[in-house]
Amino acid sequence: MGILIQGGKVVSAAGSFQADVLVEGEKIRAVGAALDASGHKVVDASGMLVLPGGIDVHTHLDMPFGGTVSADDYEWGTRAAAIGGTTTVIDFALQSMGHPMAEAFATWRAKSEGKACIDYGLHMAVTDLGPNDAWLDEVDQMVAQGITSFKIFMAYPNVLMVDDRTIYKLMERTAKLGALVCVHAENGTVIDAIVKEALEAGNTGPLYHALTRPTVAEAEAVHRVVAISELAGRASTYIVHVSCEQAMREVEAARKRGLPVMGETCTQYLVLSIDDDMGKPGFEDAKYVFTPPLRQKQNQQPLWEALRADVLQVVSTDHCPFRFSDQKTLGRGNFTKIPNGGPGIENRMQLVYHHGVNAGRISLERFVEITAEAPAKIFGMYPQKGVLAAGSDADILVWDPKAKYTITAATQSMHTDYSIFEGFEVEGNASHVYSRGELVADRGRFVGRVGRGQYLHRGLPGA
Numbered sequence: 001m002g003i004l005i006q007g008g009k010v011v012s013a014a015g016s017f018q019a020d021v022l023v024e025g026e027k028i029r030a031v032g033a034a035l036d037a038s039g040h041k042v043v044d045a046s047g048m049l050v051l052p053g054g055i056d057v058h059t060h061l062d063m064p065f066g067g068t069v070s071a072d073d074y075e076w077g078t079r080a081a082a083i084g085g086t087t088t089v090i091d092f093a094l095q096s097m098g099h100p101m102a103e104a105f106a107t108w109r110a111k112s113e114g115k116a117c118i119d120y121g122l123h124m125a126v127t128d129l130g131p132n133d134a135w136l137d138e139v140d141q142m143v144a145q146g147i148t149s150f151k152i153f154m155a156y157p158n159v160l161m162v163d164d165r166t167i168y169k170l171m172e173r174t175a176k177l178g179a180l181v182c183v184h185a186e187n188g189t190v191i192d193a194i195v196k197e198a199l200e201a202g203n204t205g206p207l208y209h210a211l212t213r214p215t216v217a218e219a220e221a222v223h224r225v226v227a228i229s230e231l232a233g234r235a236s237t238y239i240v241h242v243s244c245e246q247a248m249r250e251v252e253a254a255r256k257r258g259l260p261v262m263g264e265t266c267t268q269y270l271v272l273s274i275d276d277d278m279g280k281p282g283f284e285d286a287k288y289v290f291t292p293p294l295r296q297k298q299n300q301q302p303l304w305e306a307l308r309a310d311v312l313q314v315v316s317t318d319h320c321p322f323r324f325s326d327q328k329t330l331g332r333g334n335f336t337k338i339p340n341g342g343p344g345i346e347n348r349m350q351l352v353y354h355h356g357v358n359a360g361r362i363s364l365e366r367f368v369e370i371t372a373e374a375p376a377k378i379f380g381m382y383p384q385k386g387v388l389a390a391g392s393d394a395d396i397l398v399w400d401p402k403a404k405y406t407i408t409a410a411t412q413s414m415h416t417d418y419s420i421f422e423g424f425e426v427e428g429n430a431s432h433v434y435s436r437g438e439l440v441a442d443r444g445r446f447v448g449r450v451g452r453g454q455y456l457h458r459g460l461p462g463a
């Protein structure tokens with residue numbers, strides 16, 4: 001006996017059509033008009049959109065940062081993801097300086113084992129190539145174990161930042177293998193100098209986190225890393241969390257030159273801004289301390305336009321939650337001590353749908369593409385994930401386009417005591433969410449089994 005999701009509108013990047021979706025076990029068996037219901041459990045999806053489950057390729061679960069650990073572990077982070085309609089995440093294993101990548105891989109597998117509620121992959125955040133670059137060979141070993149994307153930081157000197165030579169050597173190797181390098185693009189050494197000046201001038205409040213990381217520092221790093229990728233043999237490069245127009249234009253210029261450069265932005269940069277959301281009294285702005293910071297509102301429309309025009313390919317969350325009460329407050333009196341990050345894994349689909357599709361900025365098909373299909377393709381999971389087709393995993397999001405919801409920390413599943421989207425009203429929300437054929441979320445309630453999520457052995461990008 002299978003599950004027949006009947007009478008909904010099935011959406012892919014290529015188009016939308018009325019169709020039934022038949023699930024048998026963990027897989028989709030068929031997608032088509034008026035499929036035979038006999039012997040199957042029928043789920044009425046009339047009036048609903050039937051979408052591939054969302055894929056969030058940028059999350060930080062159980063992540064040590066700034067002397068504390070992000071507030072959602074693999075269980076709570078993936079529960080919140082499922083409730084919001086996301087059925088796959090790619091998280092970051094973080095190599096410690098002086099330690100091999102294999103150690104980070106083992107550490108993050110242990111964090112996720114028995115806890116993840118949906119399927120997950122890992123990127124490897126590379127901080128150290130080892131003595132005489134000996135650990136470059138680990139890149140090959142990681143690819144063999146399903147880690148086909150490598151993250152580097154051009155920010156956070158002495159903690160995570162790598163120099164240009166390291167980026168070049170890593171990219172030479174990934175270009176040869178066909179793997180991907182993901183880049184946190186900000187000029188970390190100049191930003192550190194600006195930060196020091198601010199602290200010396202007595203500007204210690206949370207707003208100064210945003211004011212000491214100018215857009216040009218992000219754009220410069222994008223420009224530089226694109227040049228390094230070209231020098232390294234046209235290495236495939238993916239710029240994470242593009243937050244402003246200036247940085248986006250650098251991605252656009254690279255793509256116009258035909259380089260294999262891609263980019264994502266995150267929900268918060270599309271709907272929040274310094275103008276609307278910061279400048280609050282007291283220490284409240286600490287809730288919005290993440291990196292890159294919020295930008296002037298004038299950046300939002302160009303980012304939406306870039307998503308529409310395929311200058312940017314993906315919306316992710318950079319979900320890295322910290323409680324206000326006892327974690328964000330570590331930075332009272334010194335904004336550099338505020339743990340960087342915000343909660344968002346639960347709200348991405350709602351906000352991108354409402355402010356994208358309902359607002360007429362992107363089509364329904366493009367919504368599916370930037371939240372599921374393109375992430376699956378870019379990160380080597382397609383067509384197992386990211387599409388509703390015979391043979392694909394039955395990761396299915398039954399979406400109610402008429403459901404109204406007000407985002408509030410009071411009802412969220414994420415383990416933070418605040419929401420950066422508090423009071424945002426949306427129309428369109430997840431109704432039923434299936435992960436490999438199992439119902440995991442039912443109208444805002446998690447109904448899956450903890451620990452059922454599987455590690456994804458990803459293929460090479462675009463393959």
Ligand SMILES: [Zn+2]
Pocket residue numbers: 058060318320
């Ligand atoms: Zn991040």
